[in-house]
Amino acid sequence: MTAYTKNDVLLQAKDISLYYDDKCILRNIDFTVRDIVRPGLQQGQVVSLIGRSGIGKTQLFRVLSGLQKPSGGTITVRERKPVESGNGSIEVWRERPVRAGDMGVIFQNYYQFGWRTVRQSLLLAARKNPALAGKEEDAIREYAGRFDITDVLQRYPAQLSGGQQQRVSIIQQLLKGSNFLLLDEPFSGLDICVLDKVTELLLQVSLSDELKTLIIVSHDIATTVEISDTVFILGKESGKEGSTIIREIDLIERGLAWRHDLRQDKVFVDTLAEIKGCL
Amino acid sequence: MGGLAAPHFKSSNMFKPFETISRSSLLIMVALQVLFFLVLWQLSPGGLIPGPIQILDGLGQLLATRLLFDNLLASLVLTLKALVYSIVLTLLFSYLSVLPFFQPMAQFLVKCRYLTLTGLIFIFTLLTKDGGALKLSLLVFGIVPFFMTSFLSVIVRTPAQEFELCQTLGYSRWQTLYEVIIVGKADQVFEIVRQNFAIAWMMITMVEGLNMSEGGIGTLLIKYNKYNDLPHVLALQGVVFGLGLCFDYLLGLLRHWLFSYTNL
Numbered sequence: 001m002t003a004y005t006k007n008d009v010l011l012q013a014k015d016i017s018l019y020y021d022d023k024c025i026l027r028n029i030d031f032t033v034r035d036i037v038r039p040g041l042q043q044g045q046v047v048s049l050i051g052r053s054g055i056g057k058t059q060l061f062r063v064l065s066g067l068q069k070p071s072g073g074t075i076t077v078r079e080r081k082p083v084e085s086g087n088g089s090i091e092v093w094r095e096r097p098v099r100a101g102d103m104g105v106i107f108q109n110y111y112q113f114g115w116r117t118v119r120q121s122l123l124l125a126a127r128k129n130p131a132l133a134g135k136e137e138d139a140i141r142e143y144a145g146r147f148d149i150t151d152v153l154q155r156y157p158a159q160l161s162g163g164q165q166q167r168v169s170i171i172q173q174l175l176k177g178s179n180f181l182l183l184d185e186p187f188s189g190l191d192i193c194v195l196d197k198v199t200e201l202l203l204q205v206s207l208s209d210e211l212k213t214l215i216i217v218s219h220d221i222a223t224t225v226e227i228s229d230t231v232f233i234l235g236k237e238s239g240k241e242g243s244t245i246i247r248e249i250d251l252i253e254r255g256l257a258w259r260h261d262l263r264q265d266k267v268f269v270d271t272l273a274e275i276k277g278c279l
Numbered sequence: 280m281g282g283l284a285a286p287h288f289k290s291s292n293m294f295k296p297f298e299t300i301s302r303s304s305l306l307i308m309v310a311l312q313v314l315f316f317l318v319l320w321q322l323s324p325g326g327l328i329p330g331p332i333q334i335l336d337g338l339g340q341l342l343a344t345r346l347l348f349d350n351l352l353a354s355l356v357l358t359l360k361a362l363v364y365s366i367v368l369t370l371l372f373s374y375l376s377v378l379p380f381f382q383p384m385a386q387f388l389v390k391c392r393y394l395t396l397t398g399l400i401f402i403f404t405l406l407t408k409d410g411g412a413l414k415l416s417l418l419v420f421g422i423v424p425f426f427m428t429s430f431l432s433v434i435v436r437t438p439a440q441e442f443e444l445c446q447t448l449g450y451s452r453w454q455t456l457y458e459v460i461i462v463g464k465a466d467q468v469f470e471i472v473r474q475n476f477a478i479a480w481m482m483i484t485m486v487e488g489l490n491m492s493e494g495g496i497g498t499l500l501i502k503y504n505k506y507n508d509l510p511h512v513l514a515l516q517g518v519v520f521g522l523g524l525c526f527d528y529l530l531g532l533l534r535h536w537l538f539s540y541t542n543l
Contacts, residue, residue: 114464
């Protein structure tokens with residue numbers, strides 16, 4: 001098995017609940033995402049939240065992104081904070097509640113401002129990243145080349161294909177510089193060729209930084225499991241209202257993480273059956 | 280729909296529900312219908328109502344002097360001035376309406392479209408220094424509520440995703456206001472101006488009737504109407520109508536030129 005350790009907590013959801021009027025949508029959501037360290041690699045994290053349609057995945061997605069306040073509980077993220085000390089400014093780690101803007105969010109329909117060209121949209125995001133100050137255009141060119149969208153930089157969103165829109169959304173959030181990337185149903189509606197490219201692209205993103213953490217909300221079990229290191233299953237418990245995390249599966253322990261050609265692997269097939277059985 | 284391929288003028292297509300016809304077919308159809316209507320009008324016994332030839336004759340007389348040009352220019356200048364003031368006021372109050380403090384003011388201005396100008400003219404006369412300012416203020420007062428009604432509905436209908444994208448990009452509320460409302464809705468401001476230009480153009484003849492010292496197409500209309508000179512009245516109506524259509528077309532062109540993404 002590949003050597004790895006799970007170190008600091010990067011994100012923690014603690015006792016999250018969500019009610020609309022008196023209807024319970026989510027309850028007692030508890031999970032933790034830890035920094036996975038692999039010697040000699042910049043290994044990010046790929047976590048999946050799997051559940052049936054209508055189970056509350058999108059609501060949980062909105063809560064995680066900070067776009068919606070939960071009715072109860074907290075989501076905390078770990079961040080570097082500069083602190084003045086006797087020897088000048090040093091960076092310390094601290095945990096704080098998630099805010100809108102902390103996470104890069106890629107919506108299901110890859111929404112972009114219709115009045116901005118791709119380049120303008122990317123520039124708006126790059127300008128929010130202090131690490132890119134003065135180098136925004138270079139960063140856009142680099143990402144555009146890597147993600148094969150150089151030809152469409154001057155186009156408007158309405159002129160892009162679904163795959164191009166998705167790549168633009170991902171680059172936009174990467175340029176913003178957030179360590180967390182939340183993706184809502186990134187595999188829905190993609191044909192098989194594009195699907196392979198997207199999974200490859202997400203893996204590429206997860207390897208771009210040690211702290212890069214992808215949280216994928218999806219009901220496409222096979223594709224999601226294929227690229228994840230941890231799966232959380234969102235479901236309902238009998239006799240209880242609202243959805244909660246009913247199972248956590250550590251794919252690293254099962255030898256299913258960071259591998260290609262998993263589809264024929266018996267453990268992979270069994271894991272899919274196990275997940276389906278939970279839904 | 281079956282109208283995708285309609286390169287030729289086929290009369291049978293004109294009576295199919297949801298049929299799309301080509302631009303050239305549409306132009307031929309419009310020309311034929313207008314011609315048919317004009318011939319019918321000319322041939323029908325109209326009594327006091329002049330026929331198209333009499334109206335054309337009246338238009339010719341108006342064009343032969345500088346009377347029409349000078350008055351039209353006065354009206355156009357006044358209308359454009361009123362439009363500029365109205366747009367500035369509309370944008371100012373509409374943008375401010377996203378701040379709770381200014382919402383009552385914005386809502387009051389929207390409701391002002393139910394007020395009639397007739398009873399307020401004297402108050403406006405007291406508040407303004409001359410006839411020009413009176414006409415301008417009446418026009419602005421008449422236009423702004425309609426502009427604001429349209430623009431506020433555009434703001435209210437802003438998809439939540441536009442705000443959410445700003446939030447995920449870490450925008451402050453002021454940056455969101457700038458990106459989503461000011462920049463993002465600029466093309467729709469143009470569309471509102473285009474749609475509501477008709478109100479300004481329609482009101483101009485009314486307010487010019489209140490103060491005739493500076494002339495204007497409204498003054499001309501009232502003058503000819505007073506003597507029941509219907510050929511000239513209808514010729515002027517035709518000019519007002521034609522110019523309105525021209526402005527509508529030009530504003531549409533300008534919008535597509537300035538905001539090319541609206542063509543996509």
